[in-house]
Amino acid sequence: MTAQDPATRSSRNSFLTIAQLVISLGGAFVSILAAAFLLIADRFTQTQPGIDRTGLGQINQLVVMLLLLAFAGIPSIVLCIRWLRGIEPGEAKSNRWLLVASFLLIVWLGALYGGALLLNNGQSSPFLLVVDLFLIALPLIWLLGLALHRIKAGSWKRFWGLVAGTFYITLPIILIVESIILITAILAASALPGFQDFFNQLSALATSSTESLDQMLNELAPVLASPQAMYTLIFGFGLLIPLVEEFLKPLMLWLFSRRHLTPSQGFAMGLISGAAFALVESLFALNAAGGEDYYAIVLGRTGTGLLHTFTTGMMGWALASTWHDGHGLRLGLIYSGVVILHGIWNSFAIVMGFGSLPFQLPGTVSDLAEAAPWILGLMAVWMLTILYVMNRRLAQEDQPTQPTLV
Template sequence: MRQSEPAEKQWQTILALVLSALGIALSLVEAVSVIVMGLLPSGAGSADVLSTVPVGYLAWSFILSAFLLLPVFLLSLYRLRGKAAPKWLDTGRSGLGKTALLVILAWPVVTMLGWWIEGFPQVAGYLLGLINIFVTGLPVLWIYTISQWKLSSFTQEQKWQIFGFSFMVMPTAIIFAEVIALVAMTVVFGLIYLYRSASDPSLVHELEFIITKISLGGDMDTIIMLLKPYLLRPTVIFVGLAIFSGVIPIIEEVLKPAALWAMAGKNLTPRDGFVGGLISGAAFALMENLMFFTSVMTPDEWLAGALTRSTTGVLHMLGSGLVGWGLTRAWQEGKWGVLGRNLILAISFHGVWNASALFAGIAPLLIFGTEVTIWQNLLFYIPLILILLLACISLVLINRRLRKGQVNESDTLIVLEEKPGLHE
């Protein structure tokens, strides 16, 4: 029987090996291609220097993707060869968790360094992509370490497989699903607009007037004042909230923990579901944040982006952790109501977060125009800060609850071992 067990799971290991190898090869090819394209002269002078910045972002992102898939490839390879993996691949070894908690102390230093380097495009094109990895990755690593602290769960191989799938496959799948949903909504609202414009021709003239004004150019303040009456219309607000606080959170929270579905038939505990969800959310947050920086920005915009994007890991990990927790309760205990409750909580939290972020991004422009001070901006971010604190507290409380259940399970096993008659 023992020799048949590896054969039953061998296809999963082979699949992980093949997918990780393809992912590594594709990432390295993309990194080299981006670098070569960035080195080709465009004859644009200073604009050519600025163009190296997003090229550097992309190149470093692809290199990171290859690096993060390497443990999946090596662990799968060692498993197929029947050999023990080297100790340096064990991220759960003693002392590493405490080190992960301390690395957050480097985050302010790295962030300030990135803010300074952003002002020098010649240097930023080569180094800022690497700094972005640390700026976005350190908070994700720190939050994950705290959230799963002392929770016994998957093996290292399983954790890396969940991470690799969630990092390489799910962002693309989620974007594809969101594009389909947005296209469908655009078609629906377009048909509604055509129906209304047929009965009210003034709508067409109004739209043509707006497009003409924007196409003629002008400063941002003029464009904002032109669009302000339309952005404040109840219909526009409803559509915006329906997309950013409804459709997008539903798609992301349902699909992010997809890696756990391959383990539906296994004897998973609520801890497994929560930790697996944390890993899925961390992988998605890391990829999303890296892609956010693939545009040229001023130093102040880069700093604002670094500060705001560093918090999104909490959002994605809490949501996926709740859904993963609910999935295991539904599979093992038949408590589908718990899954429904956790899914609603995850979607609601995500929706409130997106609505608050949308408000913080648009409200200052509508009220103060483009000349907004950092303190005026900060005022509108207070709701996001409060939500962030609530999310952090929630992750700590969930961790404590699951650790308590872990202790109770250990006590039960000890009793069963001391009294064999109880489980014969």
């Protein structure tokens, strides 16, 4: 890091740095506050007789997860304070990320086995969350190393600012919007015939023991296997959620809309934002995973991490390119494309999930469930290929133009 004359710094830079510092401090504080609240609530339930503690066994993991979110704000806080004191942060170079992450993939396989072993032995401990963090973060680091190789990704202050902004601003906003959509959908569905019976069955399923899970699923089979249920899930997860998430995931980039970002900078910032979003989403998904489906969920979340990183990277590239040349059609096409891609991914993931349930599916759905892993795998290969191509193209654009010799 190097010192820089404060007079050369624009008020815009100072405003963004102060805003980043406030967001990081506020997000870390709220995360710690939420962790303390969960601990107090957990201790209270332990002292109250007759309270059903089913489902509360993962409270310690949630507390550790919130503390990790708070800890993630520390690099941003430190770098902002140093910048305000006149110390310029270094450039976030990813040249060695891919090599180190590739080497650690061997360790990743061992951690995958260890995580499943801990769950199967009933040891849902905070240590398991550390294993989950490694399992989710390493593929994301590998992806960033691949996609950002030789691309100017900006400073470390910007990198950690995007991570903190995604954790503390983007994720809560997406959660609030999706919750509003879910509540609206439930209220609308409550007017349909038979909704109350279906809701009561789902409530019983949510509180049932593992031993009665198969029996409850068999009782719900006619409802879950109905076209209405499938179409509703696909409409929600295949259209509404992609529309919301792909619109909001690059939210932090809008703070830089007047900073004359290059397309490669927008691409890099989108990748970082998407990877940060995928990290937290996947940790919450793994926190709710059971031992039997642990392998499938880890592999599935690895693929979903690729999806979120890819789509937000493309949106970042489209936003920066549009701010650069004013061609809004490109942005509209990219947004439509990533929403469709996200929707197809979610739809096949839902169909594949139906295929694992203990009841007979209609012929077409059953065929799609069998083909879903192959289709999702092909989509993952396609996204990796596009990331590599985009990296080669943008890295070449970042190279300084050589003067023509005459």
